[in-house]
Amino acid sequence: MALRVAIVGPGRVGRAFGRRLARQRATLLGFVGRQQASAAAAVAGCGAGRALSLADLAAAHCVVFAVGDGELRDCVAAAAAATAAAGRPGLWLHTSGRFGLEVFAGLARPGLRFGALHPVAPFPDEGTGERAMAGAPAVLLGGPDGLPLLRRLARLLGLVPIAAGPGDRLLYHAACALAANGLTALRALVDELLAAAGGLAPADAANVAAALLQGALRGSAELGPAAALSGPVRRGDAGTVAAHLGALAAAAPHAVPAYRALMRAALDLAVGRGLGAAAAAAVARALEATPDGARGADCG
Ligand SMILES: NC(=O)c1ccc[n+]([C@@H]2O[C@H](COP(=O)([O-])OP(=O)(O)OC[C@H]3O[C@@H](n4cnc5c(N)ncnc54)[C@H](OP(=O)(O)O)[C@@H]3O)[C@@H](O)[C@H]2O)c1
Known part of the structure; x- marks a missing residue:
């Protein structure tokens, strides 16, 4: 089954992910943006998906949080509140190198797994970032229930998955x-x-x-x-x-x-x-x- 992916944060990393996934055997559901206009621009750049609301995240197998480090916790909390009633299983992951899985603390929900996928490549803009991903490592954090899906997503993005322990992030x-x-x-x-x-x-x-x-x-x-x-x-x-x-x-x-x-x-x-x-x-x-x-x- 094609992986259904939603991206929160239509910035450099989010757009590069979206562009790549739109060409892979994945279904890009679309983007949640702070402003509707930036989500719409990301959709147009990928030629796939649509501007999503936080409630739409419940339909995704994978929700990628690619927002700035300063916004990550609030964004995850808002997404959790908006999807609380849905209770659908899936994987929520962020792309930050700075944080580990602590940003998902307190969100335990049956079937919902958490992870991090840090693309080890520079993203000065989405096009350069998309090219830089080819063959670059993806440092993954996740439990045994989340790692297989994280690895699958990393490969779809053209990244080479590396599983890491928590360490000093x-x-x-x-x-x-x-x-x-x-x-x-x-x-x-x-x-x-x-x-x-x-x-x-x-x-x-x-x-x-x-x-x-x-x-x-x-x-x-x-x-x-x-x-x-x-x-x-x-x-x-x-x-x-x-x-x-x-x-x-x-x-x-x-x-x-x-x-x-x-x-x-x-x-x-x-x-x-x-x-x-x-x-x-x-x-x-x-x-x-x-x-x-x-x-x-x-x-x-
Ligand atoms: N850039 C890199 O080289 C790089 C490499 C590896 C990992 N990362 C990590 O990837 C993450 C994203 O980095 P980036 O460089 O892509 O940042 P970015 O270009 O600044 O993009 C962040 C995006 O998140 C959106 N956003 C902020 N708050 C939001 C909210 N509450 N709801 C929805 N969208 C929201 C922003 O919207 P607006 O457009 O409205 O501001 C912006 O589009 C960070 O954790 C970063 O550490 C970055």
Whole structure:
């Protein structure tokens, strides 16, 4: 039987899910939106389903809550109140990386199961998100009664299901944010510094940034981050680190805290890989010192 899916939250994730499900062997019932207009726009974008009321959720096998983290609990409570009389079994799940199953606490109802399906992909817009889902992991939380349906839904979305235990969800989410958003912010900073350095055509600068970031990711995946580390910190070259800080303080002082924080973390890796105590101490001193280019200026 085709899975009947309803989506609460016609935003980036909700629309990407809807677009994907509309092309699969699933029946997209439609969207519940905060405003009728955004649900209608999501329906039009998917070419399937209709704008739903909360009471309509009772007809779904799967209800996907893809609302913002700040709205999730209230939204689940409103849906529970609107469907209380229906008592139909099904699976309610949310897409948040931040929360676990606690958002469904107190909603026990015969036959109703609860879960989380965190799509481990960036959704800057629904089209990019839909493409990014292909082959990306879906981290699932659920009991034995909910996991089979969560796995089925993940596969329909083109995701590769991974079952997880509860763990520290907030720490998990912080790690995800650092990996996705932190890397994006780092790329922007690298682009800015290469542009300020001059000497490279923009397309060549973009190639340099991409090659280094991709090479670092590939090396970390193949060897582990510590073994993949290269560069002045790994070599214990305190003079070059101090010179970098001086150049940054002069040309892009806002980049100094990021350089310091990341190179301190790199130093920990280098020490773990056998960098000698004297060289490590010299690099640590260079990282703490006021950079030459910043004398008299506050560069954090
Ligand atoms: N973006 C990502 O990269 C990403 C990746 C993985 C997981 N997630 C998770 O997925 C969830 C959704 O994220 P998103 O990026 O799709 O957020 P989003 O683009 O801000 O979309 C949230 C949607 O929920 C709607 N909404 C809010 N309150 C509602 C309510 N009471 N009833 C019905 N709809 C309501 C909003 O309506 P309005 O349009 O009226 O504001 C909006 O359409 C979050 O938990 C997020 O952590 C996001």
